[in-house]
Amino acid sequence: MSAARNRQTFHMIHVAGFFFAANMALAAYVSSSFLVPLVGARAIGIVYAAAALAALLLINSMPQAIATLGAQRVTALLVVGSYGSLLTLYGSGTPALSVLAFIIYYALGISVMYCFDVYLEELSVNERTGRIRGFYLTVTNTAWLLSPYLAGVLAAYSINLVYLLAAVAVSPAVLIALPGLSRAPDIRVPARQQGGRAFSVPRALMTLVRGRKSRYKNIYNALVLDLMLNIFYATTVVFIPLYLLALGFGWAQLGLIFTVMLTPFVLFQYGLGRLADRYTGEQEFMVAGILIMAASAFLMWWSVSQNLYVWMGILFLSRIGACFLEVMKESYLFKHLDSGDIAIIALSRNAMPLSYVLAPAAASMLLITLPLPALFLILGAVLLMGLPFALSLTDTR
Known part of the structure; x- marks a missing residue:
């Protein structure tokens, strides 16, 4: 791929990533409240688990789909499907159809972001991986920063309007970015071969598990940390809005809280990526991130405050830790991979849907006997279990 084509593809990935992240951010913090009247509070975990299982199935088919159809065609189909599911969520008055549309939307969204990862890895070189991933995360997290306040304002009138705005946010990705990507050379990276057979996602998992104490120790440990980070996200995204609403906060206040909460992702991630590339490596910040996230989870359990600024502070702290780890x-994972490792990239992107199977399903069982704040106490303990995995990594510097 020529330098000019490289730059064009790089820019289009960031444009598409921004607008697609905006649509996901708009929907993320209102979806649990949207689903409660449809299925009941205790069944929320089941719906999220079903959506996550659908995402797992779709993600695991992506390496073969890209090798067969090319990244351009696969990405276009997924984005258009996501747009259609959002319009269904906005317009449907049928509970069953709304739940089905949510499951489809969730699965397609994660798969689209995986396709962007494949494009980005094709353009990356190891000595700049931290900066490239940090800049991309800054772009997408800027969309996450700008979206919650708008979602909160609209949700005060109707949650369905949030899905309409999310569909509007997808439109630039459909109208601008996808045509731009179609003018760049397509990516048809075959899954890395091993023993003459396609290195599929299940085979990638088995290979990593078998080599977790030797050859693949670092990749395996990084993927475990990825799963723990996403369990943190899944628990807080689903249950923090429900908890804050129960404490008496309104949607407009929640939108403001979540906007402040997400600012660390925009403020710190690009600089952290540069720092990891040039000076420190990644390990120290991963350990710090885990400790900060665990401390914030314990504060979520402890606090019953109805003060807006207290919860801004707790959730802001939680995202400082999360942005460090993320x-x-x-940076660490993609320094150990290239675009031929699309099965392992797919495996890494299984962490998000898998976390939405594990966390809500476990929470639904725990809530039978425990109050909601107890989930955050358990979350803090789970996060601390990630420390041995971070400490055993071989740092890149």
């Missing part, structure tokens, strides 16, 4: 995990 950018360093991404």
Whole structure:
């Protein structure tokens, strides 16, 4: 791929990533409240688990789909499907159809972001991986920063309007970015071969598990940390809005809280990526991120405050830890991979849907006997279990 084509593809990935992240951010923090009247509070975990299982199935088919159809065609089909599911969520008055549309939307969204990862890895070189991943995360997280306040304002009138705005946010990706990508050379990266057979996602998992104490120790440990980070996200995205609403906060207040909460992702991630590339490596910040996230989870359990600024502070702290772990995990993992490792990239992107199977399903069972804040106490303990995996990594510097 020529330098000019490289730059064009790089820019289009960031344009598409921004607008697609905006649509996902708009929907993320209102979806649990949207589903409660349809299925009941205790069944929320089941719906999220079903959506996550659908995403797992779709993600695991992506390496073969890209090798067969090319990244351009696969990405276009997924984005258009996501747009259609959002319009269904906005317009449907049928509970069953709304739940089905949510499951489809969730699965397609994660798969689209995986396709963007494949494009980005094709353009990356190891000595700049931290900066490239940090800049991409800054772009997408800027969309996450701008979206919650708008979602909160609209949700005060109707949650369905949030899905309409999310569909509007997808439109630039459909109208601008996808045509731009179609003018760049397509990516048809075959899954890395092993023993003459396609290195599929299940085979990638088995290979990593068998080599977790030797050859693949670092990749395996990074993927475990990825899963723990996403369990943190899944638990807080689903249950923090429900908890804050129960404490008496309104949607407009929640939108403001979540906007402040997400600012660390925009403020710190690009700089952290540069720092990891040039000076420190990733390990120290991963350990710090885990400790900060665990501390914030314990504060979520402890606090019953109805003060807006207290919860802004707790959730802001939680995302400082999360942004440390996220950018360093991404930098570390992709320094050990290239675009031929699309099965392992797909495996890494299984962490998000798998976390939405594990966390809501476990929470639904725990909530039978425990109050909701107890989930955050358990979450903090789970996060601390990630420390041995971070400490045993071989740092890149």
